[in-house]
Amino acid sequence: MLLELRDVSVYYGTAMAVTDISLKQEEGSIVSVIGANGAGKSTILKSINGLVSIHSGTIEFDGKRIDGSGTDAIVKAGIACVPESRKLFPYMTVQSNLRLGAYLRKDKQGIQEDLERVFTLFPRLKERLKQKAGSLSGGEQQMLAIGRALMSKPRLLMMDEPSLGLAPIVIDTLADTILEINRGGVSVLLVEQNAGLVSRVAQDCYVIEVGRIVLEGDIKDMMSNDSVRRAFLG
Amino acid sequence: MGDASILQAVLNGLTSSGQYILVALGLTLVLSIMNIVQLAHGEVYMIGSYVVYYFSTSLGLNFYLSFIIAVVAAGVLGIILERYFLRPFRARPDKAMVLTAGFILVFQNLVLAIATGTPKTYKTPYEGAVLTIGGSALSVERVVIIIVAFVLIAALFLFIRFSRNGQAMEAISQEREGAALQGISVDRLSAIAMFVGCALAGIAGGLVGSLFSLLPTMGGTVLIKGITIIILGGLGSIPGTVIGGLVIGFLDGLIPLFTTQYVASLIGFIIVILILLFRPRGLMGHESP
Structure with a gap:
């Protein structure tokens, strides 16, 4: 397993941002976390980056614990990030x-x-x-x-809502880019609201709602299931 | 007004500018990396002067050696302040800034306790030496201050523009989280910024101390000048700091030719307020982040 989160919880002050998040990613895969604004998607990425500290749980990268490490050590280990609003x-x-x-x-x-x-x-x-x-x-x-x-x-490229603010035609190109990067051997963890983009590139998908993972599985199965699609994927 | 007095005024302007810029550059560096105005910066300058005084006059050490000790001491003081006092408040720059205000009192009273409030003076080996250019006599002490200041300003420019750490500092000042995500350690660069900034203040204090008498409160005026300069220059901009320093330094050097010292500093601040009315982000400030 390239990346594994076990029961990760993060607080902002006294408010729980995400609860008991467990997530696995194999080397070479594209995994996606999908959910609405404020569901806690960015918090998951920030906890992997070491930008926010986790309250409980563990994060392993390539079999080694990285929770508690500084962001510089995590980047050095092989995790890069395309942050929300690009920075x-x-x-x-x-x-x-x-x-x-x-x-x-x-x-x-x-x-x-x-x-x-x-x-x-x-x-x-x-x-x-x-x-x-x-x-x-x-x-x-x-x-x-x-x-x-x-x-x-990087061995793992994390992307936080890369489709945000882009025209539909640019989003199409973005999907091709993600696939091409992945073909080059880089695993991709994609956090998105745009289910269309996710279904074009990812297979394994985690649906997150108010800080909890409520559904996981193959994005194509989810998209073909009407009630799931209406409930979670817009 | 004759050529000689104009030359003298320019020389005074450059001396003040050089001294102010060295102090203000430290404020700018620390502000861009750590998001605080380090209010005890004037006290680091004051300590620079006192260390030179102590080693060269009380212990009778060679002036140049005393000067180097003062610069290193100021830099190390900066690292200690960052590591043990400012770093714990990394997430709360407002608290860190209040702490630096507290250090004004700590340092002033510490120096007062050790050196007493009696004004101290020390001499440079080249005290009283005069350089004659075009019929006018220039004080070597002032010329040295000008040369050292502008060489250091150029060196700092090159450091920021071309060195790896300098580029990392620039990155942090423009986008902190973006910088952290490239593996840039904000802690490490904060320590470097405090070291360089405080060493520059120490250099200014050590050089200028020989022109005046030393008092534990001498950092106050310098801090006010420094803050005025960085606001005028556009907060966080190094070229802006240099230009702002030249403006303030020359106002200091030229206006007293036409009026008294007190009216001069009043006119200086009025000009600064006028400039800021038309350029609220300062001379070199970015229009929007």
Whole structure:
């Protein structure tokens, strides 16, 4: 198992944000967490990242406990994240943003190769190399956020609502991008509200409601079951 | 007004600017990385002066060696403040800032207890030396302050622009969580920011101390100037800090030529308020985050 959460609970102050979350992901797979706004999806990713500390439960990556570790150690272990609203460095160039994605790496040649790989995936970024990240379009910013995350050479790429604010046609391209990244050997944990995007890329799916996992299984089965679809997937 | 007095005024302006910028750069670094205005920054400057005084005058050590000790001491003090006092309040910058206000009293009274309130003075080896340029005599002490300050400003620019840690600092100042997600340790860079910032304040204090008498309260004016500069420059901007420092420094150097010292500082602040009326985000502040 690449990633395994066992009974993870997180509090914000005294309010419970997520309760007893258990989730498994195999190496090379695309797993998705789906749910409405405020259901606790981002909290799950932040607990894996080490950005919020968990109250109980365990998180293992590649068989080792990572809960309680600092975010830098978790990134170093091989987990990268495309955060909600992207969190790019707006006044820095596209190039500097990508370089900072490789902040923890020392292998100059490997970094250069991965930079080329990002440009193959997103030729647009190469054209915008000297432009400030804040001046890019929404779709280009999303490319940069994904590119920056890939620059750390992750084994697991987590994406927090990548479809947010993108036009439907861009969402289609996004699905292709996710599949292509996955074909390159990177496991993807996708957190989404957009069931359409999830059903195009993921198989295993966890449905979360007010901080609890209420359903898990194959997204295609869920989508074909009318009552499930109406209840959870919009 | 003759050429000589203009040159003298420019020199005074540059001396004040250099000193203020060194102090304000530390405030800017700490503000961008840790989201606090480190209010005891003027006291670090004051301690820089007193350490030079103590080692060079009381212990009779060589001035240059005393100066280096003062700079290192100021930097280490910064690391200790960050590690043991500010880091525990990382999630609550407002509390950390109140704590730094408390340290103003702690440091002032500590120095008062050790050195007493009697004004102290120390001399540089080049005290009284004069450089003659175009018929006017320039004090070497002031020239040294100007050169050291502007070399350090250039060095800090290069550090931020080209070094790995400098780029990481820039990243944190623009997007904290985004930076953390790249594996940048906010703790480590906060310690570096406090070290560099406090060392710069120590350098300013050590250099300027020979021009005045030292008092435990000497950090107050410097802090006010520093805060004015970073607001004028656009909070968190390093080029803005340098430009803001030049504006304030030259106002300090030039206005007294036309009026008294007291009216001068009043006019200085009025000009700052006028600039901020038209550019509320400061001279180099970003329009929107």
